[in-house]
Amino acid sequence: MHTDTDPAICDGYQRLLFAVLGRAWEDAHGRNAHERAVARAWLHSDGLVSVCDWLGLDPACLRERVGALSAEFRR
Numbered sequence: 001m002h003t004d005t006d007p008a009i010c011d012g013y014q015r016l017l018f019a020v021l022g023r024a025w026e027d028a029h030g031r032n033a034h035e036r037a038v039a040r041a042w043l044h045s046d047g048l049v050s051v052c053d054w055l056g057l058d059p060a061c062l063r064e065r066v067g068a069l070s071a072e073f074r075r
Contacts, residue, residue, distance in 0.1 A: 017051050
């Protein structure tokens with residue numbers, strides 16, 4: 001029986017959350033304007049904070065980097 005403290009389950013959650021972050025990052029800088037807007041909105045939401053909290057990441061750092069890359073794409 002698996003529980004939420006089972007390392008295999010925790011590893012699966014972690015990989016899933018990293019995939020969500022990666023997809024949001026790609027969409028935030030992609031060509032599709034709608035996907036870009038949705039991803040950037042999510043990256044500035046409490047959803048990102050929850051994911052970062054689970055993964056031990058700093059959401060402010062991620063948001064800052066998304067903004068910096070966004071500025072690079074506008075040049």
